[in-house]
Amino acid sequence: MITHVECQLMKKQIYIFVLMAAAQLSHAHQNVNDLLEGYLKNDLNLQKLTSQVQQSLLTKKSTAVSNGISVQLSTGTVTITGGDSTQIEFSPELEVKIPQAENLTLSASTSVSVSSDEDSKTFTSTSLSLSADIYSGAGEERKITLLEAERDYLEARRSLQNGFLETETEFYESLKSLYEIASQIVSAEKSLYEDTIDFEKIKAQGYSTGSTTYRLAQSEVKTDEHNVEVYRHKLEREVKIFASKCGTSYDEKNALDFLPSEIMSVEPVNVDSFKKENYVKIENAVWTNYINELKRKADKTHTLKGSAGYTFDNKVSGANSTENKYADTVDASLSYTWDSTALTATAGVSVPVDSGNPIYKLGLSFNPSQFIISKLQKLSDEEAAKIEELAVKSAHSDYETAVISQRTSAADILWDKSVLEENYDMYVTLEKDTALYLKRGIISESEYKSAQVNKENYRIKLLINALELIIYNNETKVLFVRDEEL
Numbered sequence: 001m002i003t004h005v006e007c008q009l010m011k012k013q014i015y016i017f018v019l020m021a022a023a024q025l026s027h028a029h030q031n032v033n034d035l036l037e038g039y040l041k042n043d044l045n046l047q048k049l050t051s052q053v054q055q056s057l058l059t060k061k062s063t064a065v066s067n068g069i070s071v072q073l074s075t076g077t078v079t080i081t082g083g084d085s086t087q088i089e090f091s092p093e094l095e096v097k098i099p100q101a102e103n104l105t106l107s108a109s110t111s112v113s114v115s116s117d118e119d120s121k122t123f124t125s126t127s128l129s130l131s132a133d134i135y136s137g138a139g140e141e142r143k144i145t146l147l148e149a150e151r152d153y154l155e156a157r158r159s160l161q162n163g164f165l166e167t168e169t170e171f172y173e174s175l176k177s178l179y180e181i182a183s184q185i186v187s188a189e190k191s192l193y194e195d196t197i198d199f200e201k202i203k204a205q206g207y208s209t210g211s212t213t214y215r216l217a218q219s220e221v222k223t224d225e226h227n228v229e230v231y232r233h234k235l236e237r238e239v240k241i242f243a244s245k246c247g248t249s250y251d252e253k254n255a256l257d258f259l260p261s262e263i264m265s266v267e268p269v270n271v272d273s274f275k276k277e278n279y280v281k282i283e284n285a286v287w288t289n290y291i292n293e294l295k296r297k298a299d300k301t302h303t304l305k306g307s308a309g310y311t312f313d314n315k316v317s318g319a320n321s322t323e324n325k326y327a328d329t330v331d332a333s334l335s336y337t338w339d340s341t342a343l344t345a346t347a348g349v350s351v352p353v354d355s356g357n358p359i360y361k362l363g364l365s366f367n368p369s370q371f372i373i374s375k376l377q378k379l380s381d382e383e384a385a386k387i388e389e390l391a392v393k394s395a396h397s398d399y400e401t402a403v404i405s406q407r408t409s410a411a412d413i414l415w416d417k418s419v420l421e422e423n424y425d426m427y428v429t430l431e432k433d434t435a436l437y438l439k440r441g442i443i444s445e446s447e448y449k450s451a452q453v454n455k456e457n458y459r460i461k462l463l464i465n466a467l468e469l470i471i472y473n474n475e476t477k478v479l480f481v482r483d484e485e486l
Helices: 004-027 032-042 044-066 138-204 212-245 280-298 368-440 445-477
Strands: 070-074 079-081 087-090 093-098 104-115 120-135 302-315 326-338 343-352 359-366
Touching: 032 138, 032 212, 044 138, 104 302, 120 326, 138 212, 138 280, 138 445, 280 368, 302 343, 368 445
Parallel strands: none
Antiparallel strands: 070 093, 079 087, 087 104, 093 104, 104 120, 120 302, 302 326, 326 343, 343 359
């Protein structure tokens, strides 16, 4: 039979062992900011989002160039004819486009013939022309193209901005789960300590090893030991994974030592401080409706283009003439389109400067099915506009729900924080008092251990609460566009 002194000695040894295990959290040495920096640095999604920002910027610049002033030079087809004499013919062209000035286009072309036999060079059909849109949607389409490129770049930057917050949230969620396992370890060790004390009492009372009371108490201790080991192994595994993601080393001595002992305290973000129009769903719905309205307006039913020019040595002879005649001409033309390609009409005239009859050119094309397609497209556009308006209304409704949800979450976290702080302060005081009472022999070690473990549990819960507030802030921010932070 175990004596009273031996029993007390066992209790003291168990108490010291469990106390050291429970107190290990206070010796944590990892810095949260260092871990977070490594976590963000190693996140592949952030690297991808960064590359997408650069890609969208290049696309934006390319779009600006392609929709700006352009100059094109061309030699045309070069024909070389051999024999007794070599003759070279080609038709160089120059074209300058200014899209922002109603698609204003300046062009110049000529036909050049060079003969080695006569050592001569001739220019024919040299033409200068200037054309522009009289009425069309080209200007609106250019604006839309530039706006969409700018929007793509903006959205890429927003995605990267939110990507950092979302990855940071993922980091804090992982850290929170580690603290929760640590809390389970402390609670399991408390149960192990208490059940071991009870078991030692039963042994001290002389119960036989075959008795039900003995076996039940022994079973409780073994179950507690198993639970402690399960939680320890679980924490060990999760810390290894977490440390790897943070790009830091883990010496595998004690997983509890890896956990930071402090979490920065932050103030909750006020969801009402954000403008309603900056709510992501509202902003996206309004933008979609805006850009699609521009596209619908740019899709003109009627378009009219005109051009004017001057041609040197233009061919002015008719089809029945047996001899080609050339003269300088003043040229003009109009091109009209109705319902895309449903009806297209062209008309042009070339008037010789010196004398001769004007040359008229006319063209007409008709596509009946295009009328039907255009009508159906207009009806489709009307339905699309209604859908977009409903999307805006739905986004406003979602905003109200989101605001209520975030207000409630913030209030719950702050209320929980106040309760946890109150309980933690109480157990800090209680632990000091019970330590004194234990020294004086007024209370048992179990009572002191209970106060000590409760204090540790509430300390961990306060760390978890601090993480929850950071996570809440991040989740609130990503609900709104924050272009001023870009």
